[in-house]
Amino acid sequence: MILFTRIRAALAAWDVILLAIALTVGAFHVWPGWMRQAREAGALSERLVWQEKQRRADLDREAERVAAQTKVDAAERLLLDTQAAGAIRINELETAIAEERKSDAASSGGAAGGSSCTAIPERVRNALNSIGR
Numbered sequence: 723m724i725l726f727t728r729i730r731a732a733l734a735a736w737d738v739i740l741l742a743i744a745l746t747v748g749a750f751h752v753w754p755g756w757m758r759q760a761r762e763a764g765a766l767s768e769r770l771v772w773q774e775k776q777r778r779a780d781l782d783r784e785a786e787r788v789a790a791q792t793k794v795d796a797a798e799r800l801l802l803d804t805q806a807a808g809a810i811r812i813n814e815l816e817t818a819i820a821e822e823r824k825s826d827a828a829s830s831g832g833a834a835g836g837s838s839c840t841a842i843p844e845r846v847r848n849a850l851n852s853i854g855r
Contacts, residue, residue, distance in 0.1 A: 808853060811849065811852075811853055812853065814849070815846065815849050815850060815853070818843075818845070818846050818849070819846060822842075822843055822846060
């Protein structure tokens, strides 16, 4: 009987050793697969975070572009309005000069060119000064 219990105890120790070896070998086979899955899951998570940051940065850039384009459009509109107003004022001045020439010609008795010492009327002079001509 003593021999049987010693054999049984020896086998039990071997069973523990074999179990430990089996667990170690199994862990070495399972561990790389688990690590690969964890690494891939982490990479996917980081990629999704990066893509979201890129999307938000794209939206911010687009908003900045739209704001800048709005400023450019406003400046262009102001320039065109100023040019149109200047063209209207120049046309009015040319009309006023033509009327002055007609009235000078009529007052000088139809002489060609009118008097040689005619001064520019004050309203025409002021209008010309305001547009820089």
